[in-house]
Amino acid sequence: MPTYKLTYFNITGLAEPIRYILHQSKIKFEDKRLTFEEWPQYKNEMPLGQVPVLEVDGKPHPQSKAVCRLLARQNNLAGSSDEESYRIDAVVDTIDDLRQAISQYHWEKEPAAKEKLKANVDTKLPFTLQKLNDRVKKEGGYLVNGKLSWADLYYTATSEMFSGLLETDVNKDYPELKKLVEKVRSLPNIKAYLETRPKTMF
Structure with a gap:
């Protein structure tokens, strides 16, 4: 089994969708959360001088959306056809x-x-x-094709950041999105992660 290590800050941000996909896929990984004070000593070690970076068996993988897409393809969270994959990518x-x-x-x-x-x-x-709200309604409760994909995990994780940065629940006036987020957060693997997740700024 490969070993996984995700390096980012102790915030949701760009790494949270990756964390969601890893947890939903039951992949054990080291969730390395840097402080902003620690960052300068790690910056030069990162391929592009930025995070998040996912190491797989020690090999670094930068670029958060590309990492999400890779993990999604490997764990049945991407499209089942090129067209479906495109629709997921377009939503993301x-x-x-x-x-x-x-x-x-x-x-x-x-x-x-x-x-x-x-x-x-x-x-x-x-x-x-x-x-997005209209799309969820049209697509049977999910963002693409009536089934869970990494787009749903991406939105749920990212909308939490939106709410934190804007200091309001961004989903409150969008009932279909609100139901989607609640559904994703209730998935057993995601629920278990959220119950034990370190406290973050946003």
Whole structure:
């Protein structure tokens, strides 16, 4: 059996979808959570100077979405056809576009620039969430093809970060998304992880 080690910070962020996929797939792994103070001593060890990085038998794998996609293909969480895989990837890219907008807004310090980024989020957030909510309703309770895929795990993990960064439950006005998140968080392997997960900032 391969050995797995995931290196990231003690936040949800880009690593949380990977953690969800690993736990849902019953893959044991070392969940190495760095402090921000520790990061400089590890930065040069990372292939691209950034995290998350998943080591498989000591071989580093950077780029979080590519890692998710690899694990999903290996554990029946990707599409069963090229078209279905594309649809999953397109949903994840849509979620990630929103993640980038929210993250840019959250971390911006300059007031005028932050106000412009807030206006972008105020437009993009409801538009994207409504589209995703409609999709879940149309697709039988999941984001793609009426069955669990890594897109559902990705959204559940990432929307938690959205809620933390924006200090509100982003799913509260979107009943289909709210039901999806509750369903994913109730999966036995995910539920067990969340019950023992270290306390994080967001």
